Amino acid sequence: MTYQPQSDFGTPAATSDAQITLTIDGRTVTVPAGTSVMRAAAEQGTSIPKLCATDSLSAFGSCRLCLVEIDGRRGTPASCTTPVEPGMVVHTQTPRLQKLRKGVMELYISDHPLDCLTCGANGDCELQDQAGAVGLRDVRYQPVETHLGQAKDQSNPYFDFDPSKCIVCSRCVRACDEVQGTLALTVQGRGFGSKISAGIASDNFLGSECVSCGACVQACPTATLIEKKVVEIGTPERAVVTTCAYCGVGCTFRAEMRGEQLVRMVPWKEGKANRGHSCVKGRFAWGYAQHQERILKPMIRRSIQDPWQEVSWDDALAYAASELKRISATYGKQALGGITSSRCTNEETFLVQKLVRAGFGNNNVDTCARVCHSPTGYGLKTTFGTSAGTQDFDSVEDSDVILVIGANPTDGHPVFASRMKRRLRKGAKLIVIDPRRTDLVRSPHIEAQHHLALQPGTNVAVLTAMAHTIVTEGLVNEAFVKERCDWDEYQDWASFVSEDRNSPEALEPVTKVPAADLRAAARLYATGGNGAIYYGLGVTEHSQGSSTVMAIANLAMATGNIGRRGVGVNPLRGQNNVQGACDMGSFPHELAGYRHISDAATRALFEREWGVQLESEPGLRIPNMLDAATDGVFKAIYIQGEDILQSDPNTHHVAAGLEAMECVIVHDLFLNETANYAHIFLPGSTFLEKNGTFTNAERRIQPVRKVMTPLNGYEDWEVTQKLAQALGLDWNYAHPSEIMDEIARLTPSFAGVSFDRLDQEGSLQWPVNESAPDGSPIMHVDGFVRGKGKFVVTDYVPTDERTGPRYPLLLTTGRILSQYNVGAQTRRTDNVVWHEEDLLEIHPVDAENRGIKSGDWVRLASRAGETTLRATVTERVAPGVVYTTFHHPLTQANVVTTDYSDWATNCPEYKVTAVQISPSNGPTEWQESYAKLQNNARRIAKAEAAE
Amino acid sequence: MTSTTDNLVRMANQIAANLQHEPDVPKAVAEHIRLFWDPRMRQLILAPDVSGVSPDVASALDQLRDAS
Numbered sequence A: 001m002t003y004q005p006q007s008d009f010g011t012p013a014a015t016s017d018a019q020i021t022l023t024i025d026g027r028t029v030t031v032p033a034g035t036s037v038m039r040a041a042a043e044q045g046t047s048i049p050k051l052c053a054t055d056s057l058s059a060f061g062s063c064r065l066c067l068v069e070i071d072g073r074r075g076t077p078a079s080c081t082t083p084v085e086p087g088m089v090v091h092t093q094t095p096r097l098q099k100l101r102k103g104v105m106e107l108y109i110s111d112h113p114l115d116c117l118t119c120g121a122n123g124d125c126e127l128q129d130q131a132g133a134v135g136l137r138d139v140r141y142q143p144v145e146t147h148l149g150q151a152k153d154q155s156n157p158y159f160d161f162d163p164s165k166c167i168v169c170s171r172c173v174r175a176c177d178e179v180q181g182t183l184a185l186t187v188q189g190r191g192f193g194s195k196i197s198a199g200i201a202s203d204n205f206l207g208s209e210c211v212s213c214g215a216c217v218q219a220c221p222t223a224t225l226i227e228k229k230v231v232e233i234g235t236p237e238r239a240v241v242t243t244c245a246y247c248g249v250g251c252t253f254r255a256e257m258r259g260e261q262l263v264r265m266v267p268w269k270e271g272k273a274n275r276g277h278s279c280v281k282g283r284f285a286w287g288y289a290q291h292q293e294r295i296l297k298p299m300i301r302r303s304i305q306d307p308w309q310e311v312s313w314d315d316a317l318a319y320a321a322s323e324l325k326r327i328s329a330t331y332g333k334q335a336l337g338g339i340t341s342s343r344c345t346n347e348e349t350f351l352v353q354k355l356v357r358a359g360f361g362n363n364n365v366d367t368c369a370r371v372c373h374s375p376t377g378y379g380l381k382t383t384f385g386t387s388a389g390t391q392d393f394d395s396v397e398d399s400d401v402i403l404v405i406g407a408n409p410t411d412g413h414p415v416f417a418s419r420m421k422r423r424l425r426k427g428a429k430l431i432v433i434d435p436r437r438t439d440l441v442r443s444p445h446i447e448a449q450h451h452l453a454l455q456p457g458t459n460v461a462v463l464t465a466m467a468h469t470i471v472t473e474g475l476v477n478e479a480f481v482k483e484r485c486d487w488d489e490y491q492d493w494a495s496f497v498s499e500d501r502n503s504p505e506a507l508e509p510v511t512k513v514p515a516a517d518l519r520a521a522a523r524l525y526a527t528g529g530n531g532a533i534y535y536g537l538g539v540t541e542h543s544q545g546s547s548t549v550m551a552i553a554n555l556a557m558a559t560g561n562i563g564r565r566g567v568g569v570n571p572l573r574g575q576n577n578v579q580g581a582c583d584m585g586s587f588p589h590e591l592a593g594y595r596h597i598s599d600a601a602t603r604a605l606f607e608r609e610w611g612v613q614l615e616s617e618p619g620l621r622i623p624n625m626l627d628a629a630t631d632g633v634f635k636a637i638y639i640q641g642e643d644i645l646q647s648d649p650n651t652h653h654v655a656a657g658l659e660a661m662e663c664v665i666v667h668d669l670f671l672n673e674t675a676n677y678a679h680i681f682l683p684g685s686t687f688l689e690k691n692g693t694f695t696n697a698e699r700r701i702q703p704v705r706k707v708m709t710p711l712n713g714y715e716d717w718e719v720t721q722k723l724a725q726a727l728g729l730d731w732n733y734a735h736p737s738e739i740m741d742e743i744a745r746l747t748p749s750f751a752g753v754s755f756d757r758l759d760q761e762g763s764l765q766w767p768v769n770e771s772a773p774d775g776s777p778i779m780h781v782d783g784f785v786r787g788k789g790k791f792v793v794t795d796y797v798p799t800d801e802r803t804g805p806r807y808p809l810l811l812t813t814g815r816i817l818s819q820y821n822v823g824a825q826t827r828r829t830d831n832v833v834w835h836e837e838d839l840l841e842i843h844p845v846d847a848e849n850r851g852i853k854s855g856d857w858v859r860l861a862s863r864a865g866e867t868t869l870r871a872t873v874t875e876r877v878a879p880g881v882v883y884t885t886f887h888h889p890l891t892q893a894n895v896v897t898t899d900y901s902d903w904a905t906n907c908p909e910y911k912v913t914a915v916q917i918s919p920s921n922g923p924t925e926w927q928e929s930y931a932k933l934q935n936n937a938r939r940i941a942k943a944e945a946a947e
Numbered sequence B: 001m002t003s004t005t006d007n008l009v010r011m012a013n014q015i016a017a018n019l020q021h022e023p024d025v026p027k028a029v030a031e032h033i034r035l036f037w038d039p040r041m042r043q044l045i046l047a048p049d050v051s052g053v054s055p056d057v058a059s060a061l062d063q064l065r066d067a068s
């Protein structure tokens, strides 16, 4: 496919149902009311010259290039700001218009460097195109003063700003305001003196509020804002649509290529999850794919004390198979297991769990969702009947009250946060329940009506107190409950929450949330119109994670906020394919589509397809595998695309478990921390090098497309298949589409999914089946999947993790925008300019008591372990609470987290650890010995020189 | 008792604490363990020398013993 820029209709689509017919250049066209003349013309195939308009932004009308003539009207109105009217007769090309447009263009060009041949945007510049379109052949003016020769701002690692090329169309400023919602840019000065600025005059982009989302770069019609890669490599020649491999928003991008080289990732306007927007990670942070530390050859070693030996794929796989067989024969098949990855595709995940169930002969398969959203699966399945969020992202446009609990979307799910903020700026109300004052609480033009800064670990108490308010103040939507839910269960629940001990006042000493605030927030959610709840890991990663999810579901049912646009219960998924990994049967107790392994009929279906007998008992979950390993009965593990040593709690325990195993197979891009304990390393491929699908937080299945040959030789599904073949399994998939066909045959909610359909539709939201052939943007519309909605009594049970004299502070953990999870990818990109290290946030009062200042090294200790890092003193956290991220391996925040976990799913309690902080002057013993181990474990013996 | 068993006892007690509103708590605990614990975990907690379980868990374990 030759390179085509994305189409641009000039102004956004109108949504009205009323249709209007008009005539443009002698042809009639019918469009929705509210459409601009410019867009109507574009839809009919006529492009009117334009500079300040683009269809991601509302019309501005400043460049005066898009003038048209309209019969019966005087003058030459701007087509971008003129709405269509019935019977209008428009002319877009007349001698008068041509002359006017040439005049406008001449003015622009007279103040523009004419270095087109050497400009980075040559061939992909709207100014150049428009000069051609208006037929500009010479410039009559000799400007007295120009903007030429102004200094470039190259501070951002990914894009340059060259003010001498700026035409002050303000598309960048409006993109930052309207699309991203950061409001980092302004037009300073007036008239000829006006210029674009990132904050105060001396500021550059890096030092400004800019979060490097790239929206301004995409909006800029000139080379003023341009990707450094385009300058370096040249303009792209072809484009392939694919899906971001970072977070659960699932933005789709055009990977714009020159040969096999990726020039840039540009958000795809037709992408239904992101609607043409992106964040710094997906847009720019893909350099890790070519990072020099990527391991491209398989390696083995007999013992973890030995250096690695590079071997051929055949040798590595044969060795892996012989080890797995030996261990199975010696210790029994229960000694084997596998971990699937939420970063890999659905097809790859499906194969890993199939390998464990059909190849290893047990159900010891789990996924990293264990440590993030397993409570979502349990909680929503119990209450509603499906383990997934209820809405699509578009739904937020109809929300009146948005309740965000335990989520930090501006950092964790930035593109969805931008959409949410757009709705909030239009007047929706906001409730934030979070121990920290996240950026959402107060940002430009947005202020939360209520920020309930609860004590970490008291989510259930807060939600029960909200339910108490809603029930006792008569705010329940009884009609909805009677029709849609089990009435008896509702009544049990209602009488439980109504008990005095569950009132906001009674629970205030525990939650630390002022009762009046809590009541006001509950009233707002119940009565403010469409109420939507968005939640993240601050809900799930607790000892009562599953109960909290059910408490959220209870609130939504009691207020009737389920089953239509604008409402719902929405888990914000951390990694790109958490939803998919769960859907694909990665949990040890269930097969694809959330069907319990003990269900004989479901097993029979898989047994027929796979030609094996399946175990009917649930297998081990990750923490149980590690326990079994230290007990000496679990001996071999195949880990695809996960770094459990860094991401899982209580690092010492994970290390001990891995060390006790005889065969650890790590299949990944880099020698990650887990690989320090591995015996076999199988190089993985990046999302740019494979075909498959990811499923985002709105259940949207989206294609991942191969844009370059895997540097390591194979896509990850091929590696798993080769391992299966080495074990003697008869697998012969020629393409991931065949794996999806198998998934569709075996999983009712995927029955209508195939690669062909995804190519046609762009994406599909499951369930896709006979009753919903085009997928299901919103769930539980006419009734709950389980039949009647189930109210579950969620008693507040305090965590066993308590503060005391030795560990008086509560540690809670999270992530930041520029880094992703354990940072294996983002740390290997220029994103490090925004986050060089993990920092400990501590309140000024706690800091002062301990003699700690911002920038000091501090020792962070819990009963599980201790580590050191630098402190930053801030009021974002409440007194008594400290906070850090876990992106860097040498900080190892998980050395201090404990193995306490959610009661129903064993999801670790990352969000609450009792700790003590004290001044420190350097790394702990563990950090030092770990650094040594790390160096030791990464030695690769030089292969003998080949002839 | 091994540390793994200690852990299982704590998990079982935690499950019971969170299922207090079920009409039949021991039955609900037994069902949860049957659905989500692998056979070895169940075997470990059913061992005769296990101590420290709450009364609800004790009756749940009896139910599991009877069923196996």
Ligand code: SF4
Pocket (backbone or CB within 6 Å): A172, A175, A176, A180, A182, A183, A184, A185, A209, A210, A211, A212, A213, A214, A215, A216, A217
């Ligand atoms: S990159 Fe994004 S945040 Fe930064 S100035 Fe541009 S639009 Fe604003």
Ligand code: SF4
Pocket (backbone or CB within 6 Å): A165, A166, A167, A168, A169, A170, A171, A172, A173, A196, A219, A220, A221, A222, A224, A225
């Ligand atoms: S930087 Fe680009 S988008 Fe912004 S005003 Fe200048 S030309 Fe327009």
Ligand code: SF4
Pocket (backbone or CB within 6 Å): A244, A245, A246, A247, A248, A249, A250, A251, A274, A278, A279, A280, A281, A282, A283, A413, A414, A415, A416
């Ligand atoms: S919001 Fe998430 S999916 Fe979108 S570009 Fe950023 S990391 Fe990728």
Ligand code: FES
Pocket (backbone or CB within 6 Å): A049, A050, A051, A052, A053, A060, A061, A062, A063, A064, A065, A066, A078, A079, A080, A081
């Ligand atoms: S495009 Fe209409 S005024 Fe600029």
